[in-house]
Amino acid sequence: MRITVYLLLLASVALAMLGPQLGRRLAPAAAVRALTLLSLVATAALVWGLTAVTVGGLGRTDAFQDQAHSSPAALASDDPVPGALGALAAGLLAVSMVRALTVTRRRWSALRALAPLRQQPAAGDLVVIEAEGPDAYALPGRSRRVVVTSAMLRALPADEQAVLLAHERAHLLHRHHRYAAVAETTAACNPLLRPVRDLITFHIERWADEEAARATGSRLLAARSLARAALAMADATRAHEPQGALAYLRHKVTARVGALQAERPTSHWVALSPALAVTALTGLAFAEVTWDFARCLHALRLF
Template identity: 40%
Template sequence: MRVVVYLPLLLSLLAPLGARRLSERCEPRLATWLLTVSSLVLAATGTLSLGLLAATGLVRIPLLAALGHWSAHGAQRDDPTELSVALFAGLLLCAAVVTAARMLGRRAYALAAAALDAACMPARDGLVVVDDPAPDAFALPGLPGRVVVSTGMLHTLDASEHDILLAHERAHLSAHHYAFVALAQLGAAANPLLRPLATAVGYTTERWADESAAAAIGDRARVARTVGKAALAARRSPARSRLADAALGVFGRHRGPLAAAGPVPRRVAALLAPPLGRHPVLAAATGAVLLAAALSGAEAAHDLHLLLEAIGAG
């Protein structure tokens, strides 16, 4: 197994360095897609690398080698990978698979529970008002989804700001932001090095919803003031609604789209600045990194195939 097998793991280590730049300089919709795909691809190729490294250790065990009609001695002779490295990779692989499976199960359960809650909620135009003095607002995914707003949040904002709040929350539902967040978190569960990417996706989905609200309202400054006002009110008086817990199960620590989804000052500053462009250089660089990870994973798999052929012939 050549050194190329380690490249996806190295890229996973370096990828978080570009996550903040991508989330801050690239148009939010594109940044969300790039970060989410990056999390999944790097998690998949990193897991593949661990599996390939672990396989080089397994074929050195005489009993397992005999099952595949391979030469354990030939594997030890022809493959430069240290047995300790292969064993360590195997342990990491088991941990990654178990963690990802548990996370996937929790997210599936939370999504099903949220969808059931949404289906049981009487709503008018998809809006549910909860009698709770604590300011809160969140999007609850389902078929159809619901925008849940507390009376405390409605009293905090004036009538003109209600439309901005609803536009923001409905953007979360229409663009299926919960799916982007869940997929990015799945990649981070399989590879903890990618947690900054999952955090960045939480931020860019908020920025995406902010920009959707700004486009619908036509006044970026008003949206910025509303975001800051709602977030400040929610921080001062934490919500107690049990419905918010259901949304939390889908979005992880993503409490509510306006409450603590990311650094609010950064979001407000972005709304007060001109809209961001697509930044083709960053997009191309991200694509190059993902292509390198995919090609290196494929090349490492080919190396293992050649090794098995060689020790099988011996």
């Protein structure tokens, strides 16, 4: 493998570092989409780079040579990756895959555990459950539901209830659970993306806040509803919040209330320039590594 494979690995680091800038300069909906794409590109670069180094390094071991019947001279020419580096890459790749699978299975299990809520009587997509703790969350899937506790409805007047319901329905309408799942999985693969995951989570809630403000026609009303719901939750025993659901009061409520009291955010698209440049270079590196990887497999007589 040439030096390009290491540049591919560095690209995943560079993309992760660009996340905070995008989060600051883009409106919530644009930020979620851009950060999710950035996470996918960074993770693909990391996984493919580690895969190439793994095959290149371990392919030179005696055990693999005996099985592959490859030409050591041809392999040494096409693949200068040290065996120790290949073993390290294999370990990192295995850890990343196990972590990603663990996160995916945990999310699926959490959503399956919510199945009984989908069977409860509903007014359209709204399910009200009796609970002492004020809470509200959106359940994605084929039978989409907005779940609100009776305590939450008692805590909010009618106009602020409308904000809450608009917020949760925005989660369902724009399929925010998919962005959240990508953020969780990519961060599991690449720990450098954890800050990006947190940004995506925050901007998902901001996106739903902005949709609720637009639907009800008042940003101040949306801010008041969020603040009152947070105070009600602080004064009561919180209901159990199921994993895998997007909840009204999950993330940085104070910052979200402040954002709703300001003007509606706009996107500064010039902020995308560095990310687009790094993504383009990553694509070129990806193509070259794929070509070198194919040559390595040919030297190993596996392709």
